[in-house]
Amino acid sequence: MCSSAVLEQSLSGSDVPANEGMLVAAARSGDAAAFECLYRAYCSRVLGLCLRMTRRRDIAEDCVQQTFIRAWRSLAAFEGRSAFSTWLHRIAVNEVLMHQRNRENRSELDHSPNPRSERFSSGEAGADEPLQYQPAGKERDAGEVMDLERALASLPEGSRHVVILQAVYGYSHEEVADMLGIAVGTCKAQLHRGRKLLRKRLGLSELDT
């Protein structure tokens, strides 16, 4: 088990665990406790990504679980050429996309009935619902953040994914294109479209670009 002391030592005030390399190496050798530490360090970040991409907490949590299960089983393939978090995010994005493909195959509609508590706020679906988490930061910023989250959630799927990965999580055009399996040009176009829609919905001036 990943003790809180180990976890605190691992995180040490940074997004990246100080002893990440050791934890990854131990997990690769089958140490589930080390892997739990990695999970504790990264689960909220992976959930943030999945939740923003899927807009539904239940689906996002499923994707997080599948991401870590897949990561555990694929640890031998992790060569350390990218950051562990980037590698996890790639798996998470893949899980989300797989889920969406499966949902499309089952002809499920995005607005199918769901418990209110399961739905992330969205401009198109449930935009009047409260956010399911309280963002860190000052209270006066909370309204602004909620507006932004709603605007993000209301974006068309393609644009939303690109904006989230690039503008929120900081990946490059090439990385985002690779993660989503699209061309770099498409990625740029989706980002442009997404930003334009966001500005419009947030009432920001075009001149601000």
Next chain:
Amino acid sequence: MTEHEPDQLDARLARLDRNIEPVRDLWPAIAAAIAEPVPHTRDAGSTRWFSSSRFHSGRSWAIAASLLLMIASSAVTYVVTQRSMQAEVIRARQAVAQQLQPVLAVMPANFGGQMQMDAEYSRAHAVLDAQFAVALQSLPVPERARLERSVGDLRRAARELSAMLAEHPSDPLLQELLLSTYQNELGLLARVNGLQSATSLGADL
């Protein structure tokens, strides 16, 4: 404003918290899943494929091995038979054919709606059965016990099939099975009688 200079939208997006805490602990389900023995060398997709493939492959190997063993066994038996017992086998086959001829002559190709064999069949069967009883006496005890057990199994199967056929008289599968069981029993009786005759004949020669 240049393209590289952060605008208000970028600034707001950058302030978003990238981390969202789960409302429930997701680890127990993950821990349960990873506790299963799965190879670490492939990703999940290929692992599922690998597991499934390995399962089917393992089963296929078992079937293939069984078939190979049967073929090898049959081939060895055939070669040995051909080389060392060819004359005896030919005599035995002739004797079996001779024994079965009167019975097969009265055995119908199918029941045609009947559930019982006719009297002529019963008489031919009784003759074979009597010869079988005699032939058994000349066999070693273990061999005799094995043959009696085999005949008993066949007769029990025939009784059960007859009972089922009485309830479903038009069932073609049951008819086929019962007919096949009768033929197997007769075949066994005739083979034992024929082999015994051939052995006697061979000894006489």
